Amino acid sequence: MSVKKFLNDPDDLVVEALEGLVTASAGRLRLHRDPLWLESAAADADRRVTLVSGGGSGHEPLHSGFVGPGMLDAAVPGAVFASPTALQVVAAVRGVDRGAGVLLIVKNYTGDVLNFQIAAEIAAEEGIEVETVLVDDDLASESDDGPGRRGTAATVVVEKVCGAAAARGLPLAEVAELGRRVAAGAxxxxxxxxxxxxxxxxxxxxxxxxxxxxxxxxxxxxxxxxxxxxxxxxxxxxxxxxxxxxxxxxxxxxxxxxxxxxxxxxxxxxxxxxxxxxxxxxxxxxxxxxxxxxxxxxxxxxxxxxxxxxxxxxxxxxxxxxxxxxxxxxxxxxx
Amino acid sequence: MSVKKFLNDPDDLVVEALEGLVTASAGRLRLHRDPLWLESAAADADRRVTLVSGGGSGHEPLHSGFVGPGMLDAAVPGAVFASPTALQVVAAVRGVDRGAGVLLIVKNYTGDVLNFQIAAEIAAEEGIEVETVLVDDDLASESDDGPGRRGTAATVVVEKVCGAAAARGLPLAEVAELGRRVAAGAxxxxxxxxxxxxxxxxxxxxxxxxxxxxxxxxxxxxxxxxxxxxxxxxxxxxxxxxxxxxxxxxxxxxxxxxxxxxxxxxxxxxxxxxxxxxxxxxxxxxxxxxxxxxxxxxxxxxxxxxxxxxxxxxxxxxxxxxxxxxxxxxxxxxx
Structure with a gap:
């Protein structure tokens, strides 16, 4: 007997929750399937830098709750506590790029880093300008070797500040530099x-x-x-x-x-x-x-x-x- | 050994949490003590109906999280799951009245009903026009006798709608009537x-x-x-x-x-x-x-x-x- 939660099939939890979120958004969010990613449906169509973040599910409202004007253009959800695939990330990058480049905001976990990096390389080969900000704020995991500090709640601040910079029309290199500065100071x-x-x-x-x-x-x-x-x-x-x-x-x-x-x-x-x-x-x-x-x-x-x-x-x-x-x-x- | 929670003295929980809320509000909220109540510090000073709600603590963000422009002017917190006193409510009513009357939004529990009613009588004696909306949405507690349905999450909708009506400058009787209509339909x-x-x-x-x-x-x-x-x-x-x-x-x-x-x-x-x-x-x-x-x-x-x-x-x-x-x-x- 599993511990009681509001679930149908546990394997459907992430998709069903996203469907609920999109329905509740009343047109503000749009869900893509095969591969799975969530997009802001805001009507703004400026040629500006766009932002993609994502990671394992189970951390909500991160990242899906931060999709919208002034913050993320897309969120790419993995299964619970598991990285999304590179193909999901690539699909989101292609989907949100407006010709001014895409910023990837990545929490420092091995799977996320790997999959977002593969996605960045594929997108770059397709001619999409991509920069990555790595968030690694968790002081408890600081050590001289190993994968480095884990990415945790500072991600919200990085997403907010970079989202504002992108909305102001700053170029990709500057948005990325701002994100790195926030992450370094968190x-x-x-x-x-x-x-x-x-x-x-x-x-x-x-x-x-x-x-x-x-x-x-x-x-x-x-x-x-x-x-x-x-x-x-x-x-x-x-x-x-x-x-x-x-x-x-x-x-x-x-x-x-x-x-x-x-x-x-x-x-x-x-x-x-x-x-x-x-x-x-x-x-x-x-x-x-x-x-x-x-x-x-x-x-x-x-x-x-x-x-x-x-x-x-x-x-x-x-x-x-x-x-x-x-x-x-x-x-x-x-x- | 009690179950682990972030607490200093449990008796100080409600006040310490309110202090934290007010500090986090960066000037948007103001805490009154002896008696305890929470006030919106928004600069708006229109002569309009004002709204006071409250009840036992432990239901946050209800009611303290709904104080601000467009919703409540004051929240009156009791101890955890215990009604505030009539004197707390009276203090809030006196504090927020702008001469256009005060609407009390009360969840249907015996203690709350009694204390808000006493407060309304005291305020009326002092010349403050007061109306009360009782929220009793919990279908599970419907019965032919007894205290009637309990007040639960419909309170948020009543507070939002009445807050908007007050902000629009509607008179007290109309704001109260709207609140009663929302509660009746919830x-x-x-x-x-x-x-x-x-x-x-x-x-x-x-x-x-x-x-x-x-x-x-x-x-x-x-x-x-x-x-x-x-x-x-x-x-x-x-x-x-x-x-x-x-x-x-x-x-x-x-x-x-x-x-x-x-x-x-x-x-x-x-x-x-x-x-x-x-x-x-x-x-x-x-x-x-x-x-x-x-x-x-x-x-x-x-x-x-x-x-x-x-x-x-x-x-x-x-x-x-x-x-x-x-x-x-x-x-x-x-x-």
């Missing part, structure tokens, strides 16, 4: 209170004792830095945030965009308690809270836990952040 | 796959077997109609939606606003699968899908489950629905 750390349950399975992806947490967990349940005793929010959040401040070298007078991200089943009340602790920590150090997001933006199925992302901010980045965006998961008028 | 039904855990406690509020669900559950975990076998999404959602269609007498050619609401820990992928089933059911019956919301809007802490709300729609209601709104949890430009 670090995240997550803590899990409970593991996730994959659709159709009957156990959590990992088990934690009633009095321990997984500090530095990845968004697919990858092991973190260590298991630690459960503690109050103040202590848990300090342990997430202090290493980010140190890694980015943030000091008095600097400014940061803060994302407090729910990993799945953590309640909004708790996420605001987490945010309050982050804000207090930054204030105590004289670091400016430039902008913030609080909510489930990059989930790990129904994992209980949260991540904190800090992004070094400057006027250019904040100006782009404030530009209008109209997607399912992020919408604002020019601020 | 029915909801929820199913729980797992119970919730209260902050600081160590067990779920109710236990379900691995192969059963609570059909017709309330947003505080109140018992529903019966316990049923776990089933696929198609069957579960049909069992929620068909009684709503019947209760509202929706027939071919009618239109409905649909809210598919996550009760807490249910993933967005699943909610879109649920929505897909609702949309297919309506389409098969020739009922128009006028507008929709899919996401966690009225939660029951971290309960696993979902509710479906149908609201009978007409051009006036949809026009108000489409008006601009700028809150933490619901934002769009005029559609």
């Amino acid at each position: 670090r995240s750390m997550a803590v899990a209170l409970e593991g996730a349950v994959h659709p159709g399975e009957d156990v959590r992806s990992f088990d934690l004792a009633a009095d321990e947490v997984e500090h530095g967990v990845g968004i697919h349940g990858e092991r973190g830095i260590d298991r630690r005793p459960m503690a109050g929010a103040h202590e848990l959040v300090g342990a997430l945030t202090e290493p980010l401040v140190a890694a980015l070298g943030l000091a008095e007078g600097d400014r940061a965009v803060v994302v407090v991200n729910g990993l799945g089943s953590t309640h909004l009340l708790e996420l605001y308690v987490v945010f309050r602790e982050v804000a207090a920590l930054l204030e105590a150090r004289g670091i400016g809270l430039a902008r913030s997001l609080v909510g489930p933006y990059v989930t790990a199925l129904d994992m209980a836990g949260a991540s904190v992302t800090l992004v070094r901010a400057d006027d250019e980045l904040l100006g782009l952040w404030d530009d209008a965006v109209t997607t399912t998961a992020l919408t604002w008028e020019t601020r | 029915r909801s039904m929820a199913v729980a796959l797992e119970g919730a855990v209260h902050p600081g406690e160590d067990v779920r509020s109710f236990d379900l077997a691995a192969d059963e669900v609570e059909h017709g559950v309330g947003i505080h975990g109140e018992r529903g109609i019966d316990r049923r076998p776990m089933a696929g999404a198609h069957e579960l959602v049909g069992a929620l939606t068909e009684p709503l269609v019947a209760a509202l007498g929706l027939a071919e050619g009618d239109r409905a606003v649909v809210v598919v609401n996550g009760l807490g820990s249910t993933h967005l992928l699943e909610l879109y699968v649920v929505f897909r089933e609702v949309a297919a059911l309506l389409e098969a019956r020739g009922i128009g899908l006028a507008r929709s919301l899919v996401g966690p809007y009225v939660t029951a802490l971290d309960m696993a489950g979902a509710s479906v709300t149908l609201v009978r729609a007409d051009d006036e209601l949809l026009g108000l629905w489409d008006d601009a709104v700028t809150t933490t949890a619901l934002t769009w430009e005029t559609r």
